[in-house]
Amino acid sequence: MEVNVPVTDTGFGRFFLPGPTEVRREILEAMLGPMMGHRTADMEALMDRIQPGLRHAFRTERPVYVAPSSGTGMMEMAVRSVGQRRALCLVNGAFSERFAKICDLSGLEVQRIEVEWGDYHSPDMVEEALRDDEFDTVTVCHSETATGVLNPIHEITEVAHRYGAMVCVDTVSSMAGSPVETDAWGLDFVATGSQKSFALPPGLAFGVAQPAVLERAAANTQRGLYFDVLEYERNLEKSQTPNTPAVSLMYAAAAQMQAILEEGIENRWERHRQMAVRTYEWVDEMRGRGHDIGILAPEGFRSPTVTCITVPAGVRGTGVCAALKARGYIIATGYGKMKEDMVRIGHMGDHTLAELDEVLDNLAAVLHEVLAGHG
Ligand SMILES: *Cc1c(COP(=O)(O)O)cnc(C)c1O
Numbered sequence: 309m310e311v312n313v314p315v316t317d318t319g320f321g322r323f324f325l326p327g328p329t330e331v332r333r334e335i336l337e338a339m340l341g342p343m344m345g346h347r348t349a350d351m352e353a354l355m356d357r358i359q360p361g362l363r364h365a366f367r368t369e370r371p372v373y374v375a376p377s378s379g380t381g382m383m384e385m386a387v388r389s390v391g392q393r394r395a396l397c398l399v400n401g402a403f404s405e406r407f408a409k410i411c412d413l414s415g416l417e418v419q420r421i422e423v424e425w426g427d428y429h430s431p432d433m434v435e436e437a438l439r440d441d442e443f444d445t446v447t448v449c450h451s452e453t454a455t456g457v458l459n460p461i462h463e464i465t466e467v468a469h470r471y472g473a474m475v476c477v478d479t480v481s482s483m484a485g486s487p488v489e490t491d492a493w494g495l496d497f498v499a500t501g502s503q504k505s506f507a508l509p510p511g512l513a514f515g516v517a518q519p520a521v522l523e524r525a526a527a528n529t530q531r532g533l534y535f536d537v538l539e540y541e542r543n544l545e546k547s548q549t550p551n552t553p554a555v556s557l558m559y560a561a562a563a564q565m566q567a568i569l570e571e572g573i574e575n576r577w578e579r580h581r582q583m584a585v586r587t588y589e590w591v592d593e594m595r596g597r598g599h600d601i602g603i604l605a606p607e608g609f610r611s612p613t614v615t616c617i618t619v620p621a622g623v624r625g626t627g628v629c630a631a632l633k634a635r636g637y638i639i640a641t642g643y644g645k646m647k648e649d650m651v652r653i654g655h656m657g658d659h660t661l662a663e664l665d666e667v668l669d670n671l672a673a674v675l676h677e678v679l680a681g682h683g
Contacts, residue, residue, distance in 0.1 A: 379500055391528070640654065
Protein backbone atom coordinates (compact mmCIF):
# COMPACT_ATOMS: atom_id res chain seq x y z
CA MET A 309 0.00 0.00 0.00
CA GLU A 310 1.26 3.48 -0.85
CA VAL A 311 1.30 5.73 2.16
CA ASN A 312 0.54 9.33 1.41
CA VAL A 313 3.60 11.07 2.81
CA PRO A 314 3.68 14.81 2.14
CA VAL A 315 7.46 15.21 2.39
CA THR A 316 10.38 13.26 1.02
CA ASP A 317 11.98 10.94 3.53
CA THR A 318 15.66 11.87 3.29
CA GLY A 319 16.85 9.25 5.74
CA PHE A 320 17.94 9.68 9.35
CA GLY A 321 20.21 12.52 10.39
CA ARG A 322 18.89 15.63 8.68
CA PHE A 323 16.09 16.83 10.91
CA PHE A 324 17.31 18.96 13.82
CA LEU A 325 14.30 20.85 15.11
CA PRO A 326 14.20 21.27 18.89
CA GLY A 327 10.95 19.34 18.76
CA PRO A 328 9.52 17.37 17.26
CA THR A 329 12.79 15.49 16.86
CA GLU A 330 13.70 12.85 14.34
CA VAL A 331 12.24 9.41 15.03
CA ARG A 332 14.07 6.27 13.95
CA ARG A 333 12.30 4.04 11.44
CA GLU A 334 12.33 1.11 13.84
CA ILE A 335 10.35 3.17 16.33
CA LEU A 336 7.88 4.34 13.68
CA GLU A 337 7.40 0.74 12.58
CA ALA A 338 6.66 -0.34 16.13
CA MET A 339 3.41 1.63 15.80
CA LEU A 340 2.04 -0.93 13.33
CA GLY A 341 0.85 -3.19 16.16
CA PRO A 342 -2.86 -4.10 16.41
CA MET A 343 -5.46 -2.14 18.36
CA MET A 344 -6.62 -3.48 21.68
CA GLY A 345 -9.16 -2.65 24.33
CA HIS A 346 -7.90 -0.48 27.09
CA ARG A 347 -9.05 -2.63 29.98
CA THR A 348 -7.29 -5.75 28.69
CA ALA A 349 -4.30 -7.68 29.99
CA ASP A 350 -2.45 -6.91 26.74
CA MET A 351 -2.82 -3.17 27.28
CA GLU A 352 -1.67 -3.48 30.88
CA ALA A 353 1.33 -5.48 29.70
CA LEU A 354 2.18 -2.70 27.23
CA MET A 355 2.06 -0.11 30.02
CA ASP A 356 4.27 -2.37 32.13
CA ARG A 357 6.84 -2.51 29.30
CA ILE A 358 6.98 1.29 29.18
CA GLN A 359 7.34 2.00 32.91
CA PRO A 360 10.90 0.76 33.63
CA GLY A 361 12.46 2.92 30.88
CA LEU A 362 10.41 5.94 31.92
CA ARG A 363 11.37 5.57 35.59
CA HIS A 364 14.99 5.13 34.53
CA ALA A 365 14.86 8.35 32.48
CA PHE A 366 13.09 10.33 35.23
CA ARG A 367 15.31 8.80 37.94
CA THR A 368 12.29 8.01 40.03
CA GLU A 369 10.77 5.18 42.00
CA ARG A 370 7.35 6.72 41.42
CA PRO A 371 4.99 5.55 38.65
CA VAL A 372 5.20 7.72 35.53
CA TYR A 373 1.87 8.95 34.14
CA VAL A 374 1.32 8.49 30.42
CA ALA A 375 -1.27 10.85 28.95
CA PRO A 376 -2.54 11.14 25.37
CA SER A 377 -1.67 14.82 24.93
CA SER A 378 1.30 16.98 24.11
CA GLY A 379 3.59 18.20 26.89
CA THR A 380 1.42 21.21 27.71
CA GLY A 381 -1.31 18.89 28.99
CA MET A 382 1.02 17.49 31.62
CA MET A 383 2.05 21.04 32.58
CA GLU A 384 -1.63 21.73 33.16
CA MET A 385 -1.92 18.58 35.27
CA ALA A 386 1.02 19.79 37.35
CA VAL A 387 -0.59 23.16 38.02
CA ARG A 388 -4.04 21.68 38.74
CA SER A 389 -2.47 19.24 41.21
CA VAL A 390 0.01 21.49 43.01
CA GLY A 391 -1.52 24.97 42.79
CA GLN A 392 -3.51 26.14 45.81
CA ARG A 393 -3.76 29.90 45.82
CA ARG A 394 -0.61 31.78 44.83
CA ALA A 395 2.00 30.84 42.23
CA LEU A 396 5.45 32.33 41.69
CA CYS A 397 6.22 31.82 38.00
CA LEU A 398 9.80 32.03 36.73
CA VAL A 399 9.57 33.43 33.22
CA ASN A 400 12.58 33.59 30.87
CA GLY A 401 11.04 32.71 27.53
CA ALA A 402 7.91 31.55 25.72
CA PHE A 403 7.46 28.18 27.40
CA SER A 404 7.97 29.42 30.95
CA GLU A 405 5.45 32.16 30.13
CA ARG A 406 3.03 29.41 29.09
CA PHE A 407 3.35 27.89 32.57
CA ALA A 408 2.40 31.27 34.07
CA LYS A 409 -0.64 31.46 31.75
CA ILE A 410 -1.77 28.00 32.81
CA CYS A 411 -1.60 29.13 36.45
CA ASP A 412 -3.53 32.25 35.62
CA LEU A 413 -6.25 30.37 33.74
CA SER A 414 -6.44 27.80 36.53
CA GLY A 415 -7.55 30.54 38.89
CA LEU A 416 -4.28 31.03 40.77
CA GLU A 417 -2.97 34.42 41.74
CA VAL A 418 0.21 34.75 39.67
CA GLN A 419 3.37 36.69 40.28
CA ARG A 420 6.11 36.46 37.69
CA ILE A 421 9.85 36.82 38.09
CA GLU A 422 10.54 37.88 34.55
CA VAL A 423 14.10 38.05 33.22
CA GLU A 424 15.37 38.85 29.73
CA TRP A 425 15.24 36.11 27.08
CA GLY A 426 18.64 34.43 27.36
CA ASP A 427 18.88 34.86 31.13
CA TYR A 428 18.35 32.28 33.86
CA HIS A 429 16.83 32.48 37.35
CA SER A 430 19.27 32.44 40.24
CA PRO A 431 18.21 30.74 43.47
CA ASP A 432 18.80 34.11 45.20
CA MET A 433 16.20 35.79 43.03
CA VAL A 434 13.69 33.11 43.91
CA GLU A 435 14.57 33.31 47.61
CA GLU A 436 14.06 37.06 47.64
CA ALA A 437 10.57 36.73 46.19
CA LEU A 438 9.63 33.92 48.57
CA ARG A 439 10.93 35.84 51.57
CA ASP A 440 8.88 38.91 50.69
CA ASP A 441 5.62 37.18 49.99
CA GLU A 442 3.79 33.90 50.44
CA PHE A 443 3.51 31.38 47.61
CA ASP A 444 2.40 27.77 47.67
CA THR A 445 3.62 27.00 44.15
CA VAL A 446 6.66 27.76 41.98
CA THR A 447 6.73 27.03 38.24
CA VAL A 448 10.03 26.76 36.40
CA CYS A 449 11.13 25.66 32.95
CA HIS A 450 14.30 23.53 33.06
CA SER A 451 15.42 23.86 29.45
CA GLU A 452 13.74 26.94 27.94
CA THR A 453 13.54 25.87 24.30
CA ALA A 454 12.94 29.43 23.10
CA THR A 455 16.38 30.54 24.36
CA GLY A 456 18.51 27.44 25.05
CA VAL A 457 18.86 28.41 28.72
CA LEU A 458 19.03 25.73 31.42
CA ASN A 459 17.63 26.85 34.77
CA PRO A 460 19.19 25.50 38.01
CA ILE A 461 16.10 23.53 39.08
CA HIS A 462 17.81 21.60 41.85
CA GLU A 463 18.87 24.75 43.75
CA ILE A 464 15.59 26.52 42.99
CA THR A 465 13.64 23.57 44.40
CA GLU A 466 15.73 23.59 47.58
CA VAL A 467 14.93 27.25 48.09
CA ALA A 468 11.21 26.74 47.38
CA HIS A 469 10.97 23.91 49.89
CA ARG A 470 12.51 26.06 52.60
CA TYR A 471 9.54 28.38 52.17
CA GLY A 472 6.92 25.64 51.97
CA ALA A 473 6.26 25.97 48.23
CA MET A 474 6.04 23.03 45.85
CA VAL A 475 7.67 23.14 42.44
CA CYS A 476 6.20 22.30 39.04
CA VAL A 477 9.00 21.67 36.56
CA ASP A 478 8.69 21.79 32.77
CA THR A 479 11.26 19.32 31.49
CA VAL A 480 9.71 18.99 28.03
CA SER A 481 12.97 19.59 26.16
CA SER A 482 15.41 18.35 28.82
CA MET A 483 14.07 15.02 30.07
CA ALA A 484 16.06 12.09 28.61
CA GLY A 485 18.75 14.43 27.27
CA SER A 486 19.89 16.33 30.34
CA PRO A 487 20.38 15.19 33.93
CA VAL A 488 17.11 15.41 35.85
CA GLU A 489 17.03 13.69 39.26
CA THR A 490 13.32 13.68 39.99
CA ASP A 491 13.53 11.93 43.38
CA ALA A 492 17.00 12.96 44.58
CA TRP A 493 16.31 16.64 43.88
CA GLY A 494 12.83 16.39 45.41
CA LEU A 495 11.12 17.77 42.31
CA ASP A 496 7.44 17.81 43.23
CA PHE A 497 5.81 17.54 39.82
CA VAL A 498 7.83 16.90 36.68
CA ALA A 499 6.16 17.22 33.28
CA THR A 500 7.47 16.32 29.85
CA GLY A 501 6.42 15.27 26.35
CA SER A 502 7.33 12.46 23.98
CA GLN A 503 8.60 14.44 20.99
CA LYS A 504 11.79 16.06 22.23
CA SER A 505 14.75 14.20 23.78
CA PHE A 506 12.79 10.95 23.98
CA ALA A 507 12.78 10.97 20.15
CA LEU A 508 9.24 9.63 19.97
CA PRO A 509 6.43 10.95 17.79
CA PRO A 510 4.42 13.82 19.32
CA GLY A 511 1.25 12.96 21.20
CA LEU A 512 2.22 11.53 24.56
CA ALA A 513 2.93 13.41 27.76
CA PHE A 514 4.76 11.92 30.73
CA GLY A 515 4.71 13.12 34.33
CA VAL A 516 5.68 12.26 37.88
CA ALA A 517 4.13 13.58 41.10
CA GLN A 518 5.63 12.99 44.53
CA PRO A 519 3.28 11.58 47.22
CA ALA A 520 2.95 14.97 48.96
CA VAL A 521 1.48 16.35 45.73
CA LEU A 522 -1.26 13.75 45.83
CA GLU A 523 -2.22 14.92 49.31
CA ARG A 524 -2.42 18.50 48.11
CA ALA A 525 -4.40 17.45 45.05
CA ALA A 526 -6.94 15.57 47.16
CA ALA A 527 -7.81 18.82 48.92
CA ASN A 528 -7.98 20.71 45.64
CA THR A 529 -11.42 20.97 44.03
CA GLN A 530 -10.15 22.58 40.81
CA ARG A 531 -8.39 19.51 39.41
CA GLY A 532 -10.76 19.19 36.48
CA LEU A 533 -11.52 15.86 34.85
CA TYR A 534 -9.15 15.00 32.01
CA PHE A 535 -5.91 15.79 33.80
CA ASP A 536 -6.91 14.70 37.30
CA VAL A 537 -3.71 13.37 38.85
CA LEU A 538 -5.60 11.21 41.34
CA GLU A 539 -7.34 9.38 38.49
CA TYR A 540 -3.98 8.84 36.77
CA GLU A 541 -2.46 7.55 40.00
CA ARG A 542 -5.37 5.23 40.77
CA ASN A 543 -5.47 3.77 37.26
CA LEU A 544 -1.71 3.35 37.02
CA GLU A 545 -1.82 1.11 40.11
CA LYS A 546 -3.55 -1.35 37.72
CA SER A 547 -1.23 -0.40 34.80
CA GLN A 548 -4.14 1.47 33.24
CA THR A 549 -5.01 5.01 32.19
CA PRO A 550 -8.22 6.93 33.00
CA ASN A 551 -9.33 7.20 29.37
CA THR A 552 -8.53 5.55 26.04
CA PRO A 553 -4.73 5.36 25.74
CA ALA A 554 -2.95 6.26 22.50
CA VAL A 555 -2.22 2.61 21.76
CA SER A 556 -0.03 3.15 18.69
CA LEU A 557 2.13 5.76 20.36
CA MET A 558 2.52 3.48 23.34
CA TYR A 559 3.90 0.73 21.09
CA ALA A 560 6.49 3.25 19.93
CA ALA A 561 7.21 4.26 23.52
CA ALA A 562 7.73 0.63 24.54
CA ALA A 563 10.31 0.17 21.78
CA GLN A 564 12.09 3.42 22.57
CA MET A 565 12.16 2.85 26.34
CA GLN A 566 13.84 -0.49 25.69
CA ALA A 567 16.47 1.32 23.60
CA ILE A 568 16.97 3.97 26.31
CA LEU A 569 17.44 1.27 28.96
CA GLU A 570 20.01 -0.39 26.72
CA GLU A 571 21.88 2.85 26.08
CA GLY A 572 21.70 3.82 29.78
CA ILE A 573 20.44 7.25 30.77
CA GLU A 574 23.86 8.48 31.87
CA ASN A 575 25.31 7.58 28.49
CA ARG A 576 22.39 9.32 26.85
CA TRP A 577 23.06 12.47 28.89
CA GLU A 578 26.75 12.27 27.96
CA ARG A 579 25.94 11.95 24.25
CA HIS A 580 23.80 15.08 24.49
CA ARG A 581 26.50 16.94 26.42
CA GLN A 582 29.03 16.10 23.74
CA MET A 583 26.73 17.32 20.97
CA ALA A 584 26.20 20.60 22.84
CA VAL A 585 29.95 21.08 23.38
CA ARG A 586 30.60 20.34 19.72
CA THR A 587 28.09 23.06 18.80
CA TYR A 588 29.84 25.60 21.10
CA GLU A 589 33.21 24.70 19.56
CA TRP A 590 31.75 25.21 16.11
CA VAL A 591 30.46 28.66 17.10
CA ASP A 592 33.96 29.59 18.37
CA GLU A 593 35.48 28.36 15.14
CA MET A 594 33.04 30.44 13.08
CA ARG A 595 33.82 33.50 15.19
CA GLY A 596 37.50 32.83 14.56
CA ARG A 597 36.71 33.02 10.85
CA GLY A 598 35.13 36.42 11.39
CA HIS A 599 31.45 35.49 11.52
CA ASP A 600 29.69 37.58 14.13
CA ILE A 601 27.57 34.80 15.62
CA GLY A 602 27.12 33.86 19.26
CA ILE A 603 25.29 31.70 21.76
CA LEU A 604 22.34 33.36 23.46
CA ALA A 605 22.60 31.44 26.76
CA PRO A 606 25.41 32.31 29.18
CA GLU A 607 28.15 29.78 29.89
CA GLY A 608 27.20 27.42 32.72
CA PHE A 609 23.48 27.80 32.00
CA ARG A 610 23.22 26.21 28.57
CA SER A 611 20.87 23.41 27.73
CA PRO A 612 22.57 20.23 26.51
CA THR A 613 19.65 19.62 24.17
CA VAL A 614 19.11 22.88 22.28
CA THR A 615 21.41 25.75 21.30
CA CYS A 616 20.21 29.16 20.15
CA ILE A 617 22.80 30.74 17.86
CA THR A 618 22.45 34.46 17.31
CA VAL A 619 23.02 35.59 13.72
CA PRO A 620 24.85 38.75 12.63
CA ALA A 621 23.00 42.02 12.10
CA GLY A 622 21.42 42.10 8.65
CA VAL A 623 21.06 38.33 8.47
CA ARG A 624 17.63 36.80 9.03
CA GLY A 625 17.03 33.56 10.91
CA THR A 626 14.41 32.54 8.35
CA GLY A 627 16.91 33.14 5.53
CA VAL A 628 19.54 30.90 7.11
CA CYS A 629 17.01 28.12 7.72
CA ALA A 630 15.71 28.32 4.16
CA ALA A 631 19.22 28.11 2.70
CA LEU A 632 20.02 25.14 4.92
CA LYS A 633 16.76 23.48 3.94
CA ALA A 634 17.76 23.80 0.29
CA ARG A 635 20.77 21.65 1.21
CA GLY A 636 18.49 19.08 2.81
CA TYR A 637 18.85 19.95 6.51
CA ILE A 638 16.20 21.24 8.86
CA ILE A 639 16.91 23.46 11.87
CA ALA A 640 14.61 26.02 13.52
CA THR A 641 14.43 29.78 13.31
CA GLY A 642 14.36 31.78 16.50
CA TYR A 643 11.17 31.50 18.55
CA GLY A 644 8.46 34.16 18.70
CA LYS A 645 9.80 37.66 19.10
CA MET A 646 13.36 36.44 18.40
CA LYS A 647 12.43 34.62 15.20
CA GLU A 648 14.84 36.50 12.91
CA ASP A 649 17.59 37.07 15.48
CA MET A 650 18.83 33.53 15.74
CA VAL A 651 18.61 29.92 14.65
CA ARG A 652 18.01 26.99 16.98
CA ILE A 653 19.56 23.56 16.66
CA GLY A 654 17.92 20.71 18.51
CA HIS A 655 20.85 18.38 19.17
CA MET A 656 18.59 16.01 21.02
CA GLY A 657 16.99 12.64 20.82
CA ASP A 658 18.74 9.89 18.91
CA HIS A 659 21.23 12.01 16.95
CA THR A 660 24.96 11.46 17.20
CA LEU A 661 28.06 13.62 16.78
CA ALA A 662 28.59 12.37 13.23
CA GLU A 663 25.17 13.61 12.12
CA LEU A 664 25.57 16.88 13.99
CA ASP A 665 28.93 17.49 12.29
CA GLU A 666 27.24 17.14 8.92
CA VAL A 667 24.58 19.70 9.70
CA LEU A 668 27.18 22.09 11.18
CA ASP A 669 29.39 21.76 8.07
CA ASN A 670 26.42 22.70 5.94
CA LEU A 671 25.47 25.54 8.25
CA ALA A 672 29.01 26.88 7.95
CA ALA A 673 28.69 26.86 4.17
CA VAL A 674 25.33 28.63 4.39
CA LEU A 675 26.70 31.33 6.71
CA HIS A 676 29.57 31.87 4.34
CA GLU A 677 27.19 32.25 1.39
CA VAL A 678 24.76 34.47 3.24
CA LEU A 679 27.45 36.71 4.67
CA ALA A 680 29.20 36.95 1.34
CA GLY A 681 25.92 38.33 0.04
CA HIS A 682 25.08 35.41 -2.20
CA GLY A 683 22.27 34.10 0.01
C1 LIG B 1 7.95 21.90 23.31
C2 LIG B 1 7.89 22.47 24.67
C3 LIG B 1 6.67 22.67 25.34
C4 LIG B 1 5.35 22.43 24.72
O1 LIG B 1 5.13 21.15 24.51
P1 LIG B 1 3.91 20.65 23.59
O2 LIG B 1 4.28 19.21 23.53
O3 LIG B 1 3.97 21.37 22.30
O4 LIG B 1 2.67 20.89 24.33
C5 LIG B 1 6.70 23.14 26.63
N1 LIG B 1 7.86 23.45 27.22
C6 LIG B 1 9.04 23.30 26.61
C7 LIG B 1 10.29 23.67 27.33
C8 LIG B 1 9.08 22.81 25.32
O5 LIG B 1 10.27 22.67 24.70
